[in-house]
Amino acid sequence: MVYTDYESQLAVLRSKGNYRSLSSRIPQGKYVIAEDRTLLNLSSNDYLGLASDPLLRQDFEAWVGKRSYPLSASSSRLLAGNYPVHRQVERQLATLFGREDALLFNSGYHANMGILPALANKRSLIVADRLVHASLIDGMRLANAPHIRFHHQDLDQLERILVKESPKYERIFIVTESLFSMDGDITDLTRLVALKRSYPRVLLYVDEAHAFGCRGSHGLGIAEEQGCIQDIDLLIGTFGKALASMGAFVVCSSLLREYLINTARPFIFSTALPPYQVAWTSFLLERLATWDDRRAHLATISHQLAQALCGEEKAMGATHILPWVLGDNATCLQVARELDEGDFYCLPIRTPTVPAGSARIRFSLSADMTEREIATLSSLIQHMHRL
Numbered sequence: 388m389v390y391t392d393y394e395s396q397l398a399v400l401r402s403k404g405n406y407r408s409l410s411s412r413i414p415q416g417k418y419v420i421a422e423d424r425t426l427l428n429l430s431s432n433d434y435l436g437l438a439s440d441p442l443l444r445q446d447f448e449a450w451v452g453k454r455s456y457p458l459s460a461s462s463s464r465l466l467a468g469n470y471p472v473h474r475q476v477e478r479q480l481a482t483l484f485g486r487e488d489a490l491l492f493n494s495g496y497h498a499n500m501g502i503l504p505a506l507a508n509k510r511s512l513i514v515a516d517r518l519v520h521a522s523l524i525d526g527m528r529l530a531n532a533p534h535i536r537f538h539h540q541d542l543d544q545l546e547r548i549l550v551k552e553s554p555k556y557e558r559i560f561i562v563t564e565s566l567f568s569m570d571g572d573i574t575d576l577t578r579l580v581a582l583k584r585s586y587p588r589v590l591l592y593v594d595e596a597h598a599f600g601c602r603g604s605h606g607l608g609i610a611e612e613q614g615c616i617q618d619i620d621l622l623i624g625t626f627g628k629a630l631a632s633m634g635a636f637v638v639c640s641s642l643l644r645e646y647l648i649n650t651a652r653p654f655i656f657s658t659a660l661p662p663y664q665v666a667w668t669s670f671l672l673e674r675l676a677t678w679d680d681r682r683a684h685l686a687t688i689s690h691q692l693a694q695a696l697c698g699e700e701k702a703m704g705a706t707h708i709l710p711w712v713l714g715d716n717a718t719c720l721q722v723a724r725e726l727d728e729g730d731f732y733c734l735p736i737r738t739p740t741v742p743a744g745s746a747r748i749r750f751s752l753s754a755d756m757t758e759r760e761i762a763t764l765s766s767l768i769q770h771m772h773r774l
C-alpha cells in the first residue's frame with residue numbers, strides 16, 4: 388500500500404521511455420564487455436584515457452613507495468580527517484592555476500551543491516545558464532537567494548538581466564559551465580569577464596568539469612585557453628573525469644576558501660576523501676601538463692567524428708563531447724540500440740536530463756580511441772543518416 392505510488396511512478400517512467408536501470412556490462416579500458424561482445428565505450432568521461440592505463444598505475448605504486456596513505460579519512464577534515472596530502476593537493480592546484488588557494492570537495496556534486504548555499508544570501512542574486520548541471524541547480528535550490536536562468540549561451544540576455552537587476556543586489560553570481568556536459572559547446576568566458584568589469588558586484592562561478600585536463604596549454608581548462616583564470620572568482624574542476632581519480636576542487640581566493648571551510652555544509656559534514664585517493668590525484672596533477680599528445684589526439688578524433696555528424700563547416704571548434712540530437716525519447720532509444728548492435732556503447736540522454744524534444748546520443752570521446760575506430764563509427768552514423 389505505501390509503495391503503490393512508487394510502482395505507478397515507475398510505470399509512468401517506463402511508458403515515457405525515461406526508465407533508468409543499471410547496466411550489467413563491465414567497463415574495461417576504452418571498452419565495455421557484454422556477455423558475448425566487446426563494445427567501444429562512448430559514454431565514459433575518461434577523456435584522456437588514463438583511468439585504466441597499467442603503466443601509470445605501476446608508476447604510481449613506485450611513487451607511493453614506502454609512504455603510507457590510509458584508505459579512509461574516517462572523518463571530515465574539520466575533525467580528524469585532515470591529512471597532509473589533502474593540503475598538498477590544494478597547494479599544487481593553487482600553483483598550477485597561479486591563484487591564491489584551492490579547496491577540495493568529495494565530488495563535483497558536493498562542491499556545486501555546497502558553494503552557492505554557503506556564499507549567497509537574500510541580498511544576492513544567482514543568474515545561471517539554463518543548461519547548467521543538476522548539481523548546480525540543486526545548489527541554487529538550496530541557496531537562500533533568488534535566481535534567474537538565462538537562455539543557453541545567450542550572453543545578451545544575461546547582460547539585460549544585469550542592467551535591470553544589479554542595482555537591487557549586493558552581489559550577483561553568474562553561474563555557468565565552460566564546456567557544457569550535454570551540448571559540448573564552449574562558453575565565451577572573456578565576455579563574462581568583460582561583464583564582470585562593467586558590473587563590479589558580479590562574481591563569476593565557472594564549472595570546468597568537462598574541460599579540466601582536456602583543454603588549455605597545461606590542461607587546466609577553458610579559462611586557461613581564454614587567458615582569464617585570474618578573473619574567475621570560483622573555478623570548479625572535478626577529478627573523476629579526465630583526471631581519472633575522484634573528488635573536486637574550487638580554485639579561489641584565500642578569503643573565500645576560509646569562508647567555505649566555515650560554511651559549506653558538504654565540506655563540513657561529510658567524511659573527507661581517502662588519503663590514498665588524494666595521493667593518486669596528486670601524482671596525476673604532477674603529470675597533467677605533460678599530456679599534450681593525448682589532448683591533441685582527442686582534438687583530432689573529435690573533429691573527425693564531428694565531420695560525420697554535422698559536416699565540415701560545423702565541425703570547426705567541436706569538442707570531445709558531441710551530441711547527436713534526435714528529438715523524442717523513443718527515436719533516441721532506437722538509435723542507441725542500433726549503435727549498440729554495431730558494437731558502440733552510446734547511452735541515450737533523454738528528457739528530463741535534457742530539454743523536451745532534444746533527446747540525444749551523447750558521444751564522449753577518449754584519447755585512447757583510434758582514428759580507425761572513429762572512422763568505423765562515422766560510417767555507421769552516415770549510413771543511419773541516410774535511412
Ligand code: PMP
Binds near residue numbers: 493495564594597
Ligand atoms: N559538474 C558538471 C558539469 C558535471 O557534468 C558533473 C558530473 N557529470 C559534476 C559537476 C559532478 O561531478 P562529480 O562526478 O565529481 O560529482
